[in-house]
Amino acid sequence: MTVEANELSFDYSKYGFRQEENYVFKSGKGLSESVVRELSMMKGEPEWMLKRRLQALAIFYSKPTPIDGAWGNPDLLDLNYDDIHYFVRAGDKPATDWDAVPEEIKNTFERLGIPEAERKFLAGVGAQYESEVVYHSLREEWSKLGVIFLDTDTALKEQPEMFKQYFGTIIPSADNKYAALNTAVWSGGSFVYVPKGVHVDIPLQAYFRINAENMGQFERTLIIIDEGASAHYIEGCTAPQYSTNSLHSAVVEIVVKKGGKFRYTTIQNWANNIFNLVTKRAVAFEDASMEWVDGNIGSRLTMKYPSVYLMGRGARGEVLSVAYAGKGQHQDAGAKMVHNAPDTTSVITNKSVSKGGGKTTYRGLVKVHPGATGAKINVNCDALILDNQSKSDTIPYIEVEEAKVTLAHEATVGRIGEEQLFYLMSRGISQAEAMSMIVLGFMEPFTRELPMEYAVELNRLIQLEMEGSVG
Amino acid sequence: MELVIKDLHANIGDKEILKGVNLTVTPGTIHAIMGPNGSGKSTLSNTIMGHPAYTVTSGEVWYKGQNVLELPVDERAKLGLFLAFQYPVSIPGVTVANFLRAAVNAHRSVAGKDTRETAIPMAQYRKDIREKMATLGVDDSFARRYLNDGFSGGEKKRIEILQMSMLKPSMAIMDETDSGLDIDALKVVSQGVNTLLTQNPEMGVLVITHYQRLLNYIKPNRVSVMMEGRIVREGGPELALELEERGYDFIREEVFGNAN
Numbered sequence: 269m270t271v272e273a274n275e276l277s278f279d280y281s282k283y284g285f286r287q288e289e290n291y292v293f294k295s296g297k298g299l300s301e302s303v304v305r306e307l308s309m310m311k312g313e314p315e316w317m318l319k320r321r322l323q324a325l326a327i328f329y330s331k332p333t334p335i336d337g338a339w340g341n342p343d344l345l346d347l348n349y350d351d352i353h354y355f356v357r358a359g360d361k362p363a364t365d366w367d368a369v370p371e372e373i374k375n376t377f378e379r380l381g382i383p384e385a386e387r388k389f390l391a392g393v394g395a396q397y398e399s400e401v402v403y404h405s406l407r408e409e410w411s412k413l414g415v416i417f418l419d420t421d422t423a424l425k426e427q428p429e430m431f432k433q434y435f436g437t438i439i440p441s442a443d444n445k446y447a448a449l450n451t452a453v454w455s456g457g458s459f460v461y462v463p464k465g466v467h468v469d470i471p472l473q474a475y476f477r478i479n480a481e482n483m484g485q486f487e488r489t490l491i492i493i494d495e496g497a498s499a500h501y502i503e504g505c506t507a508p509q510y511s512t513n514s515l516h517s518a519v520v521e522i523v524v525k526k527g528g529k530f531r532y533t534t535i536q537n538w539a540n541n542i543f544n545l546v547t548k549r550a551v552a553f554e555d556a557s558m559e560w561v562d563g564n565i566g567s568r569l570t571m572k573y574p575s576v577y578l579m580g581r582g583a584r585g586e587v588l589s590v591a592y593a594g595k596g597q598h599q600d601a602g603a604k605m606v607h608n609a610p611d612t613t614s615v616i617t618n619k620s621v622s623k624g625g626g627k628t629t630y631r632g633l634v635k636v637h638p639g640a641t642g643a644k645i646n647v648n649c650d651a652l653i654l655d656n657q658s659k660s661d662t663i664p665y666i667e668v669e670e671a672k673v674t675l676a677h678e679a680t681v682g683r684i685g686e687e688q689l690f691y692l693m694s695r696g697i698s699q700a701e702a703m704s705m706i707v708l709g710f711m712e713p714f715t716r717e718l719p720m721e722y723a724v725e726l727n728r729l730i731q732l733e734m735e736g737s738v739g
Numbered sequence: 740m741e742l743v744i745k746d747l748h749a750n751i752g753d754k755e756i757l758k759g760v761n762l763t764v765t766p767g768t769i770h771a772i773m774g775p776n777g778s779g780k781s782t783l784s785n786t787i788m789g790h791p792a793y794t795v796t797s798g799e800v801w802y803k804g805q806n807v808l809e810l811p812v813d814e815r816a817k818l819g820l821f822l823a824f825q826y827p828v829s830i831p832g833v834t835v836a837n838f839l840r841a842a843v844n845a846h847r848s849v850a851g852k853d854t855r856e857t858a859i860p861m862a863q864y865r866k867d868i869r870e871k872m873a874t875l876g877v878d879d880s881f882a883r884r885y886l887n888d889g890f891s892g893g894e895k896k897r898i899e900i901l902q903m904s905m906l907k908p909s910m911a912i913m914d915e916t917d918s919g920l921d922i923d924a925l926k927v928v929s930q931g932v933n934t935l936l937t938q939n940p941e942m943g944v945l946v947i948t949h950y951q952r953l954l955n956y957i958k959p960n961r962v963s964v965m966m967e968g969r970i971v972r973e974g975g976p977e978l979a980l981e982l983e984e985r986g987y988d989f990i991r992e993e994v995f996g997n998a999n
Contacts (some may be wrong), residue, residue, distance in 0.1 A: 279909025449927065686791045691828035692838070694788050695902060696816035696845035709885070 298350045301325060304452055307355045311421055311455075316432065324441035324451035331445040338665065339444075339631070343569045343598055347543050352515050354468035354486070410468060415499075416461040417472055419490050423459030430461060433687055434490055446545040450486045450519040457487035457518070460501060461494070462528075468499040471533070471719060489520040491530070493556075498529035501594045504536075504722065514542045516567075522550035524558045526580065531559040535722055537729055539568035540597055546572045547651040554580030554609075560609050561717050562589040564599050573631060575604035578612035579642075586615045590714040593626030593658070594733055601662075602632035607640040607673075616647045619714055621707055623654035623734070629661040634668070634675070649679040652710050654703070704734040740803045741765050742787075742910050742943060745950075747798035749786045750952040755796070758968035764910065764943045764961075769936070771946045771954055771979060774965035775987045780947045781825055783965070784914040789815055793864040797904040802910065817846055821908030823899040829887035835898060835967075836882040839905055840864055846906055871904045875931045892919030900931040912945045917953035929956030951983035964990055 302323050308318040333347070334340035410417070416427060424431050441451040462468055493499060516538065524530045530550070538544050544567040552558040561575035576585030591599035599622075605614035620628035630649045651660035662679045684706050692702035708715070708727055715723045742764040756779045763771045767878040775778050786793045787800055789812040799806045807815045817958065844858045859867075868882060875897050896916055903911055913932070917925055933956075935985050936942060946957055954962075954976075962978040963970045966987070971994045972978065982990075 435928075446973050685828075687828045688830055690788075690790050690812060691824065692830070692842075693812035694816055694822050694824075695906065696813050696840035697841055698845065699811070701845070702813075705833050705838070706830060710828055712832030712885075733757065 271535065297353055298584045299325075299328075299352075299354050299449075299453070303354055307453060307455070310355075313424065314428070317424065319643065320436065320441070321452045321454075324448045325453075327441050328445060328448035328452055331448060334445060339571075339573075341569065341571055341598075341600055342598075344543070346568070347515065349515075356453060359561050361531045395598040409487060413466045414461075414463040415468060416459065418459045418463045420457040420459045420490060421455065423490070427459070427461070430492070431459070431490070434492060434521065434523060436521075438523065438551055439519050439547050444547060446517045447519055447547045449489060450517050450547070454486045454488035454533070456485075457489040457520075458491070458501070458503075459489070460491040460499065462492070462497040462499045464494040465496045466494075471500040471502045473502045473504070481707075485516045485518070486517045489518065491522045491532070492519075493522070493524045493528040493530045494526045496527040497525075497737040500531045500533065502533045502719065502722070504534075506723075514539070515545070516542055518547075520546070520548040522558065523549075524550060524552045524556040528553075528555060529557045531561060532574075533718065533722070535563040535565075535718070535726055536567070536570070537565040538570070540566055540568055542567045544570040544572065546570075548572065549577065549604075550575065550585070551577045551579050552583040552585055555582040556580065557584045557586075559586040559588070560603070561714070562587065562601070563714065563718075563726060564589070564591045564601050565726075565733065566571075566594075567597060567599075569598045569600065571600045573602045573633070575606065575633075576614065577606045577608060577641075578614065579608050581609050582611050583609060584613045586617075587715060588615075588617045588714055589619070590711050591618075591620040591628050592621045592730060592733060593620070593628045595624040597628060598627045598629070600629040600631060602630050604633040605631075605635070605645065607636040607643040607645070607670075609640055611642040612640060613644045614646070616649075617713065618649045619711055620650070620660060621652045621654065621710065622658035625657040627659040627661070629663060629707055630679075631663040631665075633665045635665075636668040636670045637672050639668045639670070643670065643673040645673065645675045645677075647675075647677040647679075651679075652707065653681065653683050654707070663671050700735065704731045707734060740909070741801075743801040743838060744783075744787070744801075744944070745799045745801070747783070747786065747800065748796045749782060749798075750796055751782070751792060752796045754986075756793075756968055757786060757798075759969070760798070760965075760970055762970055765944050766909070766941045766943045768960040769944045769946060769957060770961040770963065771948060771959035772963050772965050772970075773859045773948060773951075776949065778965045779968040780949075780965050781914055782968075784822055784912045784945070784947055787815075787912060788812065788820060802833055813845065813857065816906075816908075819909035821903055821906060821911045823903055823911065823913040825918060827890075827895040827899055829885070829890070831888050833886050834883050835886050835901075836868065838886050839868060839902060842902065843905055867905065868901075871901055874934060875904070876927050877901060893924035896920055896924065896928050897931070900928050900935075904931060904935050905976050907939060907942075909939075909941065910943045910945070912947065913957075914947045915942055915949065916946070917948055917950065925953065925956060927932060929953070932957055951979050954979050966991060966994065986997050 301322065304321050308321055315519050333344050335342045335344050394703060402525065418426065439447050441448045460472060491501060522530065550558040558576045562574055564570050574587050578585055585605050587603035589601055591601045593599040599620060602618060603616045605616060616632055618630045620630060622628045628651055634647060636643050649662055653660055661682055664677060668675065684703060688706055689702050692705060693699060708730060715726055718726065744760050744762040747757050747760040748755060760783060772780055782793060786795060795808050800808050802820065803818055807923060811942065843864065844854060847857045847859060848854050849857055872879065877897050887898065920928060946959060959976055959979065962974050962976060964972040972990055
């Protein structure tokens with residue numbers, strides 16, 4: 269089936285096709301020390317990275333799967349670590365221009381509409397196909413300003429000092445089982461450095477995609493925003509449908525230095541057999557601002573709690589997220605805000621929609637350490653449940669060890685009101701369209717923060733998800 | 740086409756509110772229904788449109804050859820029925836402009852035809868909505884605001900009339916449109932309705948109101964009085980004036996006697 273990238277109508281097959289597999293290298297299923305050694309050797313990595321990987325592997329083995337406790341989830345019992353490919357590489361080397369990208373991979377991107385997006389909007393592209401970045405471009409003027417936007421593997425080679433200085437400092441291997449797993453087998457991801465005082469006005473964008481069945485994707489992203497600098501990074505994910513479990517486990521580490529501003533936007537739409545277990549954490553120093561804008565659709569289970577550690581006076585953190593759980597899906601997402609300095613501010617806004625037996629969980633932590641006087645915290649969680657089979661949970665952890673703080677927490681759980689439906693339908697709008705209008709309206713505080721093309725795409729995805737939810 | 744209501748009975752829960760309503764609204768007429776609070780006026784308008792909180796236990800409502808009680812709500816609207824709500828509902832996150840475009844396009848849609856073919860061209864839609872907003876004294880910024888979200892009572896009623904003038908129904912029901920309106924807003928809203936009537940002289944309007952006041956601005960051809968779930972009297976415009984002078988009690992006495 270052929271799908272034109274510029275076709276106006278939305279065709280879900282655009283997201284559900286799969287390319288023939290034609291990989292240069294594909295490790296066997298399962299994880300072992302030899303897989304890690306082979307991976308590191310093939311990448312030609314320095315000794316310290318191999319050591320780090322092997323240490324992390326040991327930590328991964330030693331930690332139990334978190335099926336219970338404050339941050340555990342019993343759905344993880346269905347995840348079989350031995351049934352996953354831990355490293356696949358398509359193409360020999362990262363390409364620097366579109367012409368050098370293999371035809372088959374191009375087709376995939378073509379169908380995802382990336383070249384078009386690039387022409388129109390992209391300033392820099394990091395496109396990840398399988399485990400490795402194959403295409404990367406960055407506008408010249410940024411290079412002149414000293415902005416670095418590389419795939420993480422290349423960054424390890426080209427920026428060894430900065431890489432070693434920050435890698436694993438925000439999220440150590442021992443942080444959790446999946447951070448350890450990622451550290452052991454990471455491949456690809458983005459590396460961004462924005463120098464002091466430099467403002468990158470047009471978003472940096474990366475496209476990620478999983479293709480091979482049972483293949484894990486373990487991208488590793490490291491972003492450093494220097495003093496007084498600002499940037500916006502966007503990551504959009506789609507995945508084809510498969511019948512057996514697959515694993516996506518990324519680690520994203522971000523440092524925003526004094527007076528810096530950074531926003532990280534993610535839209536993820538995983539196939540409904542994928543376990544999406546992601547650790548995302550930022551540290552924000554004095555007067556710095558860090559915003560996570562995080563949209564989760566699809567997957568079998570998503571566990572993701574973007575965090576901001578507010579380390580300097582006046583630092584500000586925000587997490588704005590939406591989750592949509594359909595049949596057989598569990599979106600277990602939230603945020604963590606850790607106040608370590610005075611006059612710090614955090615805002616958490618979480619919106620979730622469940623239908624067709626799906627489940628959404630808001631799980632979040634707000635922690636205020638002693639001395640973080642004048643901290644202001646605002647938490648808002650709204651859940652919309654579309655039918656009687658679907659569920660929503662709210663698990664907020666609030667640990668405040670300082671008296672002088674302002675904390676507001678609001679949570680609502682609702683169903684689509686029959687008054688709203690009646691009102692829209694009385695204007696000739698069908699029940700299905702009325703429901704999707706109400707849901708999109710509910711998500712609008714999130715959608716309006718997205719660049720136009722992402723907002724349009726997200727709305728279409730939700731509309732598609734909504735189809736068949738009536739009747 | 741006439742709207743014909745035959746022996747309509749409707750409940751909220753187990754309580755019967757409409758106890759056999761018979762009423763005919765002819766095209767090109769303004770038909771007022773007056774009655775004291777709790778007489779079932781709003782139940783009647785909501786039942787005609789298909790509000791899910793009301794259960795029809797018997798009776799029929801015929802319009803354009805169909806018993807509309809058998810149609811889903813959106814089909815009733817597409818048949819040409821329109822209800823201007825007493826309490827318009829807010830839909831956060833959905834702008835007035837996007838909502839109205841969806842409504843206009845729903846009305847234009849034709850079974851078996853691609854909606855992209857039948858949809859109103861964007862430029863024409865923008866022109867239409869701007870003109871109509873100007874006529875109703877609605878600021879342009881309302882197009883981008885969320886539907887009825889944080890609107891004052893008067894603003895909500897103007898937006899109802901805006902919707903009515905965009906959708907051009909052939910039979911409009913106005914449920915207590917005057918409630919919560921000051922005199923200036925009442926004039927603007929009435930003017931909007933009258934303009935629409937001039938443009939569509941075949942439109943029938945069922946005006947539901949508690950007070951005579953609205954009828955000074957939207958002049959009825961027929962007046963029906965509703966009490967205890969039934970139409971108990973019908974007459975010309977003079978009946979409204981008589982009610983204004985004498986109140987509802989004289990009719991109550993004539994119909995139900997002095998017993999209560």
